[in-house]
Amino acid sequence: MSILRSFKGALLGFSRARTMTFFAVMATSFSLLVLGLFSLIVLNLSGLIRYLEDKVEIVSYLRDEADRAMVGLAIEDLSRVEGVQQVRFVSKEEALENFRADLGENSDLLQDLETNPVPASLNITMKPGYRDTLHVKEVADAAARFTFVEDVDYGREWLRRIDVLKHAVGLVGAVSGAVLVLVAVILISSAIKIAIFSRQKEIFIMKIVGATNGYIRSSFLVEGLLKGSLGALLAVGVIYGVTEAFQRKIIQITGFTSEYYLYTVLAGALMGLIGSWISLGRYLRRI
Amino acid sequence: MITFKDVSASYPRRGLVLQGLNFHIGKGEFVFLTGSSGSGKSTLLKLIYQELKPSSGEVVVANFSSRKIRNRQVPYLRRKLGIVFQDFGLLENRTAGENVAFALEVTGVPRSFMRNRMSKVLTQLGLAGKAHCYPQELSGGEQQRVAIARALAGEPHVLIADEPTGNLDPAISREIMRLMVDINAMGTAVIVATHNYGLLSGRDNFRRIHLANSGIIFDGPCLNFDPRNAAG
Numbered sequence: 001m002s003i004l005r006s007f008k009g010a011l012l013g014f015s016r017a018r019t020m021t022f023f024a025v026m027a028t029s030f031s032l033l034v035l036g037l038f039s040l041i042v043l044n045l046s047g048l049i050r051y052l053e054d055k056v057e058i059v060s061y062l063r064d065e066a067d068r069a070m071v072g073l074a075i076e077d078l079s080r081v082e083g084v085q086q087v088r089f090v091s092k093e094e095a096l097e098n099f100r101a102d103l104g105e106n107s108d109l110l111q112d113l114e115t116n117p118v119p120a121s122l123n124i125t126m127k128p129g130y131r132d133t134l135h136v137k138e139v140a141d142a143a144a145r146f147t148f149v150e151d152v153d154y155g156r157e158w159l160r161r162i163d164v165l166k167h168a169v170g171l172v173g174a175v176s177g178a179v180l181v182l183v184a185v186i187l188i189s190s191a192i193k194i195a196i197f198s199r200q201k202e203i204f205i206m207k208i209v210g211a212t213n214g215y216i217r218s219s220f221l222v223e224g225l226l227k228g229s230l231g232a233l234l235a236v237g238v239i240y241g242v243t244e245a246f247q248r249k250i251i252q253i254t255g256f257t258s259e260y261y262l263y264t265v266l267a268g269a270l271m272g273l274i275g276s277w278i279s280l281g282r283y284l285r286r287i
Numbered sequence: 288m289i290t291f292k293d294v295s296a297s298y299p300r301r302g303l304v305l306q307g308l309n310f311h312i313g314k315g316e317f318v319f320l321t322g323s324s325g326s327g328k329s330t331l332l333k334l335i336y337q338e339l340k341p342s343s344g345e346v347v348v349a350n351f352s353s354r355k356i357r358n359r360q361v362p363y364l365r366r367k368l369g370i371v372f373q374d375f376g377l378l379e380n381r382t383a384g385e386n387v388a389f390a391l392e393v394t395g396v397p398r399s400f401m402r403n404r405m406s407k408v409l410t411q412l413g414l415a416g417k418a419h420c421y422p423q424e425l426s427g428g429e430q431q432r433v434a435i436a437r438a439l440a441g442e443p444h445v446l447i448a449d450e451p452t453g454n455l456d457p458a459i460s461r462e463i464m465r466l467m468v469d470i471n472a473m474g475t476a477v478i479v480a481t482h483n484y485g486l487l488s489g490r491d492n493f494r495r496i497h498l499a500n501s502g503i504i505f506d507g508p509c510l511n512f513d514p515r516n517a518a519g
Contacts, residue, residue, distance in 0.1 A: 017380065201376075206393060210363065211393035
């Protein structure tokens with residue numbers, strides 16, 4: 001039977017069994033939508049975590065009498081530590097300017113100062129992947145060992161919270177993701193089972209008038225494929241719409257690439273195909 | 288064309304239903320298959336269209352033997368048979384025309400041929416203007432005629448009817464019977480399984496095979512049948 005005829009037959013089949021088709025398409029769509037939105041949330045949370053991590057900085061405050069040469073050596077030493085991205089020297093003048101900028105309107109408080117109380121510092125940033133408490137503390141400790149370093153601040157509390165958040169998102173993400181995938185599979189296969197079950201009589205008649213198993217299978221499989229694709233397209237449409245709406249009205253969030261959308265539609269089509277194949281199997285075994 | 292050689296049949300739960308069946312039905316014959324409910328009429332028909340395999344013996348239908356036939360050949364055997372059921376067996380969400388065409392669709396014939404054949408056979412059965420009607424819109428008698436049309440669409444060797452008048456009133460039943468006799472007159476063999484013995488009246492010379500006690504207790508012209516033997 002030609003592909004085109006199969007497609008036309010499938011569409012005809014849809015119009016004949018409107019409720020069942022609707023149910024199967026909606027089940028697929030809903031499952032994929034929930035999975036998609038969930039993935040979107042995890043994606044954005046990961047992005048947020050990365051953003052927070054980017055801000056991680058080790059600030060080593062230097063004593064005023066620190067020797068230039070020794071500071072230079074310290075910078076070299078620290079730059080060689082595994083995971084260190086950059087060590088930057090911030091002079092007292094630059095630090096004062098930053099302080100003034102931070103104060104904003106209140107910067108006139110600094111007007112009457114005779115000396116610059118703001119210390120110079122070495123600002124150390126870490127490479128991605130090394131921005132956790134363990135590595136950061138290592139570097140901070142190394143910096144603190146230098147005698148001319150007064151104090152080291154690495155935002156301990158902040159870092160700890162990021163760590164906790166990362167683990168939480170990772171764990172909850174994995175478990176929820178697994179559960180959602182399972183639910184999706186069950187929901188979609190149930191919907192397909194019901195759709196095929198409700199056409200038992202049709203299958204019986206097809207066999208009575210002499211349709212081969214191949215003919216019966218191809219008509220149902222094409223239908224399953226289309227239902228799955230349609231459901232996935234709907235889900236993709238909604239997710240895209242949600243992403244756009246967020247980006248325009250609320251906040252710039254990370255969206256999915258077009259590859260993801262393609263994979264989702266393919267996944268839907270595949271699930272529809274496989275679900276139909278398995279559900280049909282029972283009815284075709286009897287001759 | 289249909290030969291049963293020492294055939295026995297059983298179901299997993301029901302046990303032995305038929306045993307030691309021996310008979311032959313030739314081209315163009317008309318046979319009444321009678322017997323009370325549960326005597327095995329439907330089972331015998333299932334053996335013919337290979338929905339059931341004999342537990343012993345051999346069923347040969349149009350050169351297909353139950354011993355050698357493969358599952359994937361069964362559809363091709365069934366295309367040579369036209370089967371009609373008590374509940375009509377029509378697809379509710381297709382029109383009468385589409386129901387008839389369905390039998391041809393599965394064989395992969397071209398669309399135009401399908402259309403022609405479909406209207407021809409519907410006209411033959413007096414349903415010329417009803418091709419666009421859905422089963423719910425047709426009377427019982429009309430629905431059964433659509434079923435018969437579908438059974439005849441592929442020009443089968445045999446028309447097999449399992450209690451075709453079971454859901455119809457007496458007048459319509461007689462009409463359907465007349466139809467079957469007409470079909471037979473045009474060369475198609477016809478087997479009618481029924482426990483409605485009223486259908487046999489006036490058909491004394493027609494062949495009758497009566498089932499009782501898991502076997503054939505009578506095989507001959509209707510007028511030779513002694514009703515006292517009905518229960519075997």
